[in-house]
Amino acid sequence: MLYSTVPVAAKRSTFRERLASGELLRLPGAFNPLSARLIQERGFEGVYVSGAVLSADLGLPDIGLTTLTEVAGRTRQIARVTDLPVLVDADTGFGEPMNVARTVQELEDAGVAGLHIEDQVNPKRCGHLDGKEVVGLDLAVRRIRAAADGRRDPNLLIMARTDVRGVSGLADAVDRARALVDAGADAIFPEAMATLAEFEAVRAAVDVPILANMTEFGKSELFTVDALRDVGVNVVIWPVSLLRLAMGAALRGLETLEADGALTSRLGEMQHRADLYDLLDYQAYSRFDEDVFTFTVTRD
Known part of the structure; x- marks a missing residue:
């Protein structure tokens, strides 16, 4: 009822523990708080909040037009309704290293429970489009150092995303991933493998x-969870899938x-x-007001 009763600190520590165990965690992308609750009900291990989904929700393309305030506000709405850990796309950190620290x-x-910062230039673009550009290694490292220095809860996961694979190839992406870990990244998101x-x-x-973006x-x-597990992937996200399904059905x-x-x-x-009311836990609200839940919904 209302919001999750699991403390944020517990969500973060659980996320860390499950990642450390070596299991693969599945994080479908939520496009609103209700879909996050559905992800939890279906037994997934976490919720992902995509920058592409947040911008699309505002009717905007995913080219860095959303603000930190918009992303933080929507993410808060999603995170507070689920007991699951939430991983959010923080794009390039909404500015230079000092801005990155504030973003964190x-x-x-x-x-x-975690966030990822990428190494694209501003304005960024979807990691699966051609023509993207990345910043130099020095700035990429400074962003991750700022993110790690900015957090107050040591269990907050700082993930570094690198888009180098689509710019100069796999070898350079591997080298950059190593450098970002040395800079303080707790996890790596190698985009567009x-x-x-x-x-x-x-x-x-x-x-x-490491994270795989499906x-x-x-x-x-679109590799299966089993195939990704076999090569050592720890987190899989499906960032826009539920939105695409919902919009397809709406059309x-x-x-x-x-x-x-x-x-x-x-x-x-x-x-x-009836399923919607079950998901919203209508009946629980009657403990506070007996006039709230005074009906029966049949499935006929």
Whole structure:
């Protein structure tokens, strides 16, 4: 009922412990607080908050137009409704190293278990598009050092994302991953890996957890969880998948409404009112006000 009763510190320590165990953690991307609650109900190990989803939610492209305030606000709404650890996309840190430190503290206050900072130039773009650029190694390292120095809770996970693979190749990406770990990164997000062997190369190069981004229509093949586990990946995200599914369903619904004038034929595809009320835990609210939950919803 209302918000999660699990303290943020416990979410962070649990996230750290599970990563240290070597198991693979699955973090589907939530596009709103309700979808985060559904991710928890279905038994996943964490929730991811994508910068691409947050910008799309505002009707904007993923090119660095969102602000720290917008990202922190939406992330707080998502993190507070779930008992699961939340990992958030902090883009390039919303500025230079001092801004990165403030970004870390704002997102720490928003209740996340971890965040990742990338090495693209501003304005950034989706990591699976051509033409992206990365900053020099010195600035990339300074961003991660600032992030590590800025956190107040030592259990807050600082993950470094590198987009070098799509700019100058795998060897340079591996070298940069090592440098970012030396700078203080607790985990590495090697963006746009093309093969399982490339993930395996990053795994062999660093002694911290690594993340695989299984975004659709991108540079990476959509590898299974089992295949990624076999090459040593520790975290898998599907950042935009639920939004894409939801928007696809919304489009088909609107097409049916245009054609038929009613959505009767789509009822079987909808979340039933009873399931929604169960997800919202309507009944629990009656402990505070007996007039709240005075109805029965049938599935007929």
